[in-house]
Amino acid sequence: MLDIHNLSISFQRYTRGFVRETLSPVSDVSLSVHAGEIVALIGASGAGKSLLAHAMLGLLPKNATLKGDFRFKGEDLSPARIRELRGREIALIPQSVSHLNPLIRVGKQVYRSARLSGRCHCTASASCDNAFSRYQLAETIKAQFPFQISGGMARRVLTATATAGKADLIIADEPTTGLDPEVTEQSLTHLQELAAQQKGVLLITHDLENAARIADTLVVLYDGRTVEITPTSSLSEGTASLHPYTRALWQALPQNGFIRFPHAVEKDDVRKCGCAFACRCPEATSSCRDRMPPLKQIGEKMMRCTHVTG
Amino acid sequence: MLQAENITFRYRQHVPLLKNISCTIRPGEIVGLPGPSGCGKSTLGRLLAGYHSPESGSVTCTGKPLTTSGYCPVQMIFQHAEQAVNPRWRIRKIIEEGNCDYIDLLHSFGIHSGWLDRYPHELSGGELQRISLIRTMNPGTRYLIADEMTASLDPDTQAHIWQTVIPWAKKQQVGLLAITHDHKLLRRIADRIDETFSAVETFSS
Amino acid sequence: MNVQSLPITESVQFSLIPALSNRRRAWLACLLCGGFFLALVVTAGILGTSGLDIDFLHRKLAPSLAYPFGTDWLGRDMLVRTVHGLCRSLSIGLLAAGCSSVISVGIGIMAATMGRRVDSILSLLIDIVMATPHLVLLILVSFACGGGARGVVIAVAVSHWPRLARILRAEILQLRTSEFISISRRLGKTPGWIALHHMLPHLIPQFMIGLILMFPHAILHAAGLTFLGFGLTPHNPSIGILLSESMRHLSTGYWWLAILPGLSLVCTVKLFDILGNNLRTLLDPRTTQD
Numbered sequence: 001m002l003d004i005h006n007l008s009i010s011f012q013r014y015t016r017g018f019v020r021e022t023l024s025p026v027s028d029v030s031l032s033v034h035a036g037e038i039v040a041l042i043g044a045s046g047a048g049k050s051l052l053a054h055a056m057l058g059l060l061p062k063n064a065t066l067k068g069d070f071r072f073k074g075e076d077l078s079p080a081r082i083r084e085l086r087g088r089e090i091a092l093i094p095q096s097v098s099h100l101n102p103l104i105r106v107g108k109q110v111y112r113s114a115r116l117s118g119r120c121h122c123t124a125s126a127s128c129d130n131a132f133s134r135y136q137l138a139e140t141i142k143a144q145f146p147f148q149i150s151g152g153m154a155r156r157v158l159t160a161t162a163t164a165g166k167a168d169l170i171i172a173d174e175p176t177t178g179l180d181p182e183v184t185e186q187s188l189t190h191l192q193e194l195a196a197q198q199k200g201v202l203l204i205t206h207d208l209e210n211a212a213r214i215a216d217t218l219v220v221l222y223d224g225r226t227v228e229i230t231p232t233s234s235l236s237e238g239t240a241s242l243h244p245y246t247r248a249l250w251q252a253l254p255q256n257g258f259i260r261f262p263h264a265v266e267k268d269d270v271r272k273c274g275c276a277f278a279c280r281c282p283e284a285t286s287s288c289r290d291r292m293p294p295l296k297q298i299g300e301k302m303m304r305c306t307h308v309t310g
Numbered sequence: 311m312l313q314a315e316n317i318t319f320r321y322r323q324h325v326p327l328l329k330n331i332s333c334t335i336r337p338g339e340i341v342g343l344p345g346p347s348g349c350g351k352s353t354l355g356r357l358l359a360g361y362h363s364p365e366s367g368s369v370t371c372t373g374k375p376l377t378t379s380g381y382c383p384v385q386m387i388f389q390h391a392e393q394a395v396n397p398r399w400r401i402r403k404i405i406e407e408g409n410c411d412y413i414d415l416l417h418s419f420g421i422h423s424g425w426l427d428r429y430p431h432e433l434s435g436g437e438l439q440r441i442s443l444i445r446t447m448n449p450g451t452r453y454l455i456a457d458e459m460t461a462s463l464d465p466d467t468q469a470h471i472w473q474t475v476i477p478w479a480k481k482q483q484v485g486l487l488a489i490t491h492d493h494k495l496l497r498r499i500a501d502r503i504d505e506t507f508s509a510v511e512t513f514s515s
Numbered sequence: 516m517n518v519q520s521l522p523i524t525e526s527v528q529f530s531l532i533p534a535l536s537n538r539r540r541a542w543l544a545c546l547l548c549g550g551f552f553l554a555l556v557v558t559a560g561i562l563g564t565s566g567l568d569i570d571f572l573h574r575k576l577a578p579s580l581a582y583p584f585g586t587d588w589l590g591r592d593m594l595v596r597t598v599h600g601l602c603r604s605l606s607i608g609l610l611a612a613g614c615s616s617v618i619s620v621g622i623g624i625m626a627a628t629m630g631r632r633v634d635s636i637l638s639l640l641i642d643i644v645m646a647t648p649h650l651v652l653l654i655l656v657s658f659a660c661g662g663g664a665r666g667v668v669i670a671v672a673v674s675h676w677p678r679l680a681r682i683l684r685a686e687i688l689q690l691r692t693s694e695f696i697s698i699s700r701r702l703g704k705t706p707g708w709i710a711l712h713h714m715l716p717h718l719i720p721q722f723m724i725g726l727i728l729m730f731p732h733a734i735l736h737a738a739g740l741t742f743l744g745f746g747l748t749p750h751n752p753s754i755g756i757l758l759s760e761s762m763r764h765l766s767t768g769y770w771w772l773a774i775l776p777g778l779s780l781v782c783t784v785k786l787f788d789i790l791g792n793n794l795r796t797l798l799d800p801r802t803t804q805d
Contacts, residue, residue, distance in 0.1 A: 045464060
């Protein structure tokens with residue numbers, strides 16, 4: 001359904017006066033999402049995950065430039081086409097209730113999402129009612145404002161805004177951040193239900209543990225590049241076959257060792273010609289630092305690492 | 311010792327959120343405070359740090375009530391670092407508001423000195439959280455309340471932050487209250503778990 | 516098929532120089548506006564008052580090379596009159612806008628920091644002034660203050676402060692509840708320090724933009740009051756006087772007496788508007804990078 005190859009996003013930025021510099025927070029991202037699949041996009045904050053979501057919805061600022069292959073249902077997407085599709089065929093489940101209009105009741109906002117997705121007045125109403133009952137939200141919740149609903153309800157309302165329409169690709173932006181375990185569980189179950197309805201789900205998160213539980217494929221981002229695309233089943237086979245960064249993330253979890261690799265103090269806009277993770281990787285060699293390894297297919301996975309061969 | 315005794319607190323005219331709650335943190339101790347959403351653990355943190363005054367009961371630090379002026383020995387770190395900094399200030403000014411001796415801390419947290427001239431909207435959440443921490447990690451801070459400090463961060467940054475803050479807290483004998491849902495994290499870092507809110511039923515449905 | 520280097524938004528903004536980015540365009544606009552006003556003042560100085568002498572030999576001449584704006588019924592050079600009139604209207608407008616802004620700042624700060632009761636009273640005052648028919652208030656105040664430059668300045672100052680006061684009040688109220696302000700207090704900073712270092716950087720851009728955007732109003736109202744006879748006296752040229760005197764001659768075909776000074780006024784006011792909007796783009800850390 002969604003195919004992204006070698007996508008890069010760069011910004012023109014002014015340092016002092018009229019001196020311009022170009023920053024490329026996303027330099028080479030590839031991923032694909034099929035119908036009925038949950039793809040988890042994992043990365044640190046600053047790796048470019050939110051930027052990617054914004055790019056998919058045509059929400060990048062004016063000084064941004066997008067390069068690369070970007071296809072949805074086999075069709076190349078131009079900025080104008082993205083604007084037509086967003087809200088209709090590509091929907092976003094926002095991160096927090098602050099993304100809702102604080103002055104409009106939630107029922108009306110879900111209804112409006114349904115209308116904006118292309119539904120007529122009657123079907124939008126029915127769709128809104130369906131969404132509310134599907135997510136076990138009482139009728140009385142419709143009349144409440146965003147600040148009046150609790151965290152769990154807010155999560156469900158946000159999911160309802162994205163699913164009240166006819167979208168086939170759902171982008172869930174950090175659906176589990178800062179939530180307690182019960183609400184997190186609920187949120188993830190909803191995503192699994194969406195996948196069961198043959199929708200494509202792109203789960204953007206840094207919560208590796210939960211992503212590994214529900215996602216079919218993991219796409220790991222480091223410093224604006226895809227470093228690994230792997231089926232989540234491979235995680236249960238042990239960490240030896242993973243990219244060093246994915247391994248580092250896995251081992252940094254409190255229940256898996258709480259180990260962290262040393263952080264290098266580096267200016268992040270220095271142009272690195274080698275692998276960006278080389279300065280922190282325990283397996284780095286001189287060839288890693290000299291040349292950026294390409295993303296290559298190794299069995300079921302795709303990996304960007306000099307050391308991992310087929 | 312930071313002590314909250316029989317605290318009762320409510321927001322405006324609502325039902326009291328906290329009723330006769332007590333809590334103690336000793337210097338150099340790391341206390342975990344888990345609990346479901348809406349139970350009042352963040353509010354307790356804010357009361358301990360002096361952001362609110364309790365309706366009844368008291369909050370004392372080494373036997374004395376919290377200061378209303380001057381540097382407060384109890385500092386709080388919030389979940390969303392973007393709201394904790396002035397968006398019109400550069401990073402250097404933000405750090406220097408609380409801490410003038412921060413060069414070593416920059417290295418420990420992996421922050422390049424070139425970032426000091428940037429604005430907050432140019433840094434990520436994890437980077438800003440580290441900046442907020444550097445701002446409060448000075449000799450005047452005796453107790454640190456971390457309210458879901460790393461809930462929005464990836465595992466790597468989370469491990470990095472805790473593994474920098476905890477040795478500092480132990481060395482400086484700073485008491486730390488870690489407010490979080492993540493039981494697995496608490497099992498790793500906490501010396502003691504405060505079960506005050508663990509038995510409270512969730513309000514989130 | 517690749518999507519090669521497409522700018523993310525297809526800008527439909529009208530632009531004379533599309534190759535420039537927003538920031539450079541904003542700087543250019545500000546420089547051009549500033550240059551225009553400077554040129555106006557310098558021109559007034561260079562032209563002097565010689566063109567204001569009565570010269571019956573050259574009455575009612577249409578615009579030409581010798582007299583770009585033509586001459587009026589007394590033979591006075593309309594370009595000289597327009598330039599001097601604009602300078603005078605500008606200075607009256609600036610003075611009025613300045614006084615108005617000072618009142619706005621005072622009342623905005625008091626409403627936001629002196630408690631609920633004071634806030635209610637001042638908000639009521641703001642509502643009352645805004646609800647009063649604008650022109651009626653201007654005429655009444657100007658008349659009560661004896662007309663002339665003083666009357667105009669006081670009238671405009673008294674009727675224009677509510678808008679900026681509201682903006683500043685809202686900004687301060689929002690800032691006071693910000694997390695970083697509460698944190699600053701816990702870090703030991705005094706309220707005065709917080710006001711100076713935290714709040715002022717947020718308020719200054721709002722104040723400057725509010726002030727600059729108030730000039731067009733002030734200038735137009737000064738001209739309007741003068742046109743109606745409640746403002747400046749005919750002894751010194753101002754755009755309002757030029758326009759009111761030229762009304763008599765429009766029907767007899769002497770169009771340049773009203774159109775050219777009128778257009779000059781519109782251009783001047785529009786340039787202030789452009790200046791204010793571009794300054795806003797430059798001062799916001801987010802839009803200044805575009």
